[in-house]
Amino acid sequence: MTGLLARYERLIAAGELRPDPDQRRAAERLDGLQRELEAEEGGGLLGQLFGRKKARPQGVYMWGGVGRGKSMLMDLFHASLGIEEKRRAHFHAFMQDVHARLRDARKSESGDPIPVVAEAIAGNLKVLAFDEMVVNNSADAMIMSRLFTQLICEHGIAVVTTSNRPPRDLYKDGLSRDLFMPFIELIEAEMDVVPLDGPTDYRMERIGGLDTWHTPLGDAATQEVTEAFFRLTDYPPEDREHVPSAELDVGGGRTLHVPKALKGVAVFSFKRLCGQPRGAPDYLAIAHAYHTVILVGVPKMGKDMRNEAARFITLIDALYENRVKLFATADAEPEELYPAGDGSFEFQRTVSRLKEMQSSEYMALGHGADG
DSSP, X not given: OOOXXXXXXXXXXXXXXXXXXXXXXXXXXXXXXXXXXXXXXXXXXXXXXXXXXXXXXXXXXXXXXXXXXXXXXXXXXXXXXXXXXXXXXXXXXXXXXXHHHHHHHHXXXXXXXXXXXXXXXXXXXXXXXXXXXXXXXXXXXXXXXXXXXXXXXXXXXXXXXXXXXXXXXXXXXXXXXXXXXXXXXXXXXXXEEEEOOOSOOHHHHHXXXXXXXXXXXXXXXXXXXXXXXXXXXOOOGGGGGGOOOEEEEEETTEEEEESEEETTEEEEEHHHHHSSOOOHHHHHHHHHHOSEEEEEEEOOOOGGGHHHHHHHHHHHHHHHXXXXXXXXXXXXXXXXXXXXXXXXXXXXXXXXXXXXXXXXHXXXXXXXXXX
């Protein structure tokens, strides 16, 4: 099987990728890990015969802004890694599986469930690869340090992950963050931290020419945001029936169903987000978890929809303040959505923000609140 670095260089030679120093450094590091894992696979018997114990491979933590090539490199790493003992997962899905395993273990085990779950996950694995490591709830934060210490230090698993944030910014300002700090220290001790934060947002180049606000509602508008989703996520349109969903922890023991969620892009209906009783914590959880939101079915709102309008204001505030990219299908232009009714004056600020969110300057901003 051709190695990662050779494949990466072929893509550059073919003009499918442009030279990027950050990407190349990451590709070289992943290629080194790949060779180490494959050599371990082939040389295990010799090592056993001479009693040599090989040091566990150092994992890789790739971080950087949206569109810098992290997922592309992860695709190359996983596809070209010539061993069977590998697993790739979206981080949210992995943690949901962990919580389910912990619940089952507590029912059947009287002791600490973390080592039991870690052993079950490790199985025959040598490498765990994650897309989009992000921590936005205390339940995950509480268990990650102990779980990953077991996986890495006790079972020798090499962890490879991508994230939009450097390790020190994970779970920033989160509840009881001091309990999470050992996990950050584990990353810094057991993984090579590789930044991919160059000036070019390749994903934004991919959606160049696409408008973000589509009106009126109908098939044409839906097709436009559908195309944006597939361009942003590299998901094959022919497999659209199998786009994954997610359950987002919004705090207080509550979750929010995300009908479509992939690579930091989430799709919601206006009815789900603003037609039901929701508040700022829900919208902030969305804004922290996703760099792009596709919102469909935004209606014109009459005076009888003041609650929906108020929620929409709060939603847009959360997205705007966290520099989330917004694609929407709507029944009207922003200034015509809620022209009269309680809060219509305040709605004018939302109109202004919606207009700014359509600008190329806003779209070029990195995800996350200032400061």
